[in-house]
Every structure is written in structure tokens, then in C-alpha cells.
Amino acid sequence: GIQVEQSPPDLILQEGANSTLRCNFSDSVNNLQWFHQNPWGQLINLFYIPSGTKQNGRLSATTVATERYSLLYISSSQTTDSGVYFCASRGGSNYKLTFGKGTLLTVNP
Amino acid sequence: DGGITQSPKYLFRKEGQNVTLSCEQNLNHDAMYWYRQDPGQGLRLIYYSQIVNDFQKGDIAEGYSVSREKKESFPLTVTSAQKNPTAFYLCASSIRGGGQSSYEQYFGPGTRLTVT
Numbered sequence: 001g002i003q004v005e006q007s008p009p010d011l012i013l014q015e016g017a018n019s020t021l022r023c024n025f026s027d028s029v030n031n032l033q034w035f036h037q038n039p040w041g042q043l044i045n046l047f048y049i050p051s052g053t054k055q056n057g058r059l060s061a062t063t064v065a066t067e068r069y070s071l072l073y074i075s076s077s078q079t080t081d082s083g084v085y086f087c088a089s090r091g092g093s094n095y096k097l098t099f100g101k102g103t104l105l106t107v108n109p
Numbered sequence: 110d111g112g113i114t115q116s117p118k119y120l121f122r123k124e125g126q127n128v129t130l131s132c133e134q135n136l137n138h139d140a141m142y143w144y145r146q147d148p149g150q151g152l153r154l155i156y157y158s159q160i161v162n163d164f165q166k167g168d169i170a171e172g173y174s175v176s177r178e179k180k181e182s183f184p185l186t187v188t189s190a191q192k193n194p195t196a197f198y199l200c201a202s203s204i205r206g207g208g209q210s211s212y213e214q215y216f217g218p219g220t221r222l223t224v225t
Binding site for chain 2: 031
């Protein structure tokens, strides 16, 4: 099945800084999602982005399917951005999302 | 207010007891999923269902059982055969299930199960 690797595993920022999170996947995909897991464990959908670029406020994401990677950009980070960011992908006729191990982001005031 | 609800939020059980986790959705989605998350890890698929009265095992189905009698509901039973049941359990749904087309999955708030 598809392998998903995220980097970096941990990231510490000062409020206001920008950051880039990376997701590499091992095969072609027809689904690529980015999630933010809040302190209560809820997975918040950030982007559904099997290819191309999308933006939502301070967040944007780009997936280059031919090169098998996706990037999540966070600009002007805030303390509320803290948490774990997961990338998950699905390929072929598979039914499940395969998750990476996540990036733990800490934004300090 | 459409969404996925899971209950209870926290659940404590003694070893050897079966326990059932609830998952309900009012999004009119055909497909539903159960994932398990262990500390510091991503999610792993336990079971999924593409349609009522049908479900398939995921990667870690041993010690779990499910039913799908209604479109809105997909309860998960953690049986005494599950060797390490303490975990965070998340339910998800999507408009459709597998196939070459792909559909965004949405997640419920999760249930934290502790077995002692």
C-alpha cells in the first residue's frame, strides 16, 4: 500500500513566523487530505488537495502529484495553530486513507 | 447542523468486557469508517462500510466487530479478544467509498477508551 512520510516531526515557532510542512507519498494518489488535530483530538479538515494549489486564509497547500509530495504552508502563525498536522492519502481503488505520523507544531507567544 | 457524532467522549472498562462505541452521521453519506489512533501515531483503519448491510475489514480488524443496519449508524464493538484496546477511536464518513473516484473523508470528535 501507499507509504506516507511527513517532515519535520516536530516544529517550534514564535508567533508570527511562517512554516512549511511536507508530505511525501510513495505512489500515485486520488485523494490527499491535510488535517489539524486539536488538543481535544478532533481532526479538522484543512484541505482536500489531490493536485494543485488551494488557499484558505493564512493556510495554503500545494500537491505535485507527479513528484509525489504535498506542502502545507502556514503564514503569520498564531498560538491557536499549535497541534498535530496530519497528511493522509489514498490511491487506486483502495478504500482507506493512509496517514503519516504527523508534524507536532508548537507556536509560542 | 450536519455532522458526525460519537459517544461517549470517554469510556472506561474492565479487561474482559465487550464495549460498543457509537457513531452517527446526518450527512447522508454512504461510506463510514472506523480508525484507531495510538499516542504519537497516525490513524489506522479498523473497519469500513460502503453501503448499508455491508462492511469490510481494514488493517487491524482482529478483536473488533461492526454492524451497519442503518445508513446513519456504524457502531463498533471492542471485544475482549482485542489485546490492546486502550486507544482513541475515530469514526469517519464520506459521500461514497472506494473505486477510482475519491471522496473527502470527515471525522467525528472521537472516543477515548481506557481498559484496565
